Amino acid sequence: MSIDRNLRTAGPQSTWSEVWHLWTVIVPRRSINGRLVYGKVWRRHDGRDWIYKKFTEFDGEEAA
Template identity: 70%
Template sequence: MMVFDRSSQIPDLRSGWTEIWHLWTIIVPRRSINGQLVYGKVWRRHDGRQWIYKKFTEYSEDEAA
């Protein structure tokens, strides 16, 4: 009698791109005080269940040096 271990055959559902942070532009569905749409850039990646977001901060070349 052959026993088949199903746990060893379960594929990893997380593909390679889930480990990578992407720079993403978002638009918030509301308007600012002066009537303009609120938008910005964030880092995001998928952990297999949900999207994770991080604040993106731009630096000028003078500040980076």
């Protein structure tokens, strides 16, 4: 019997980590483009590391 090691294990952790979610960073982290980010950021797991993107809030009244 052979085992395919390329298959990803299904589980709640892997599903949640593959989508961007809002996260609060206290210790500054490097973003995708190499800048330091802290506070509210977008975070996603790429299978090996966590990736961070700057979160910018917008005013709903200005967008309308």
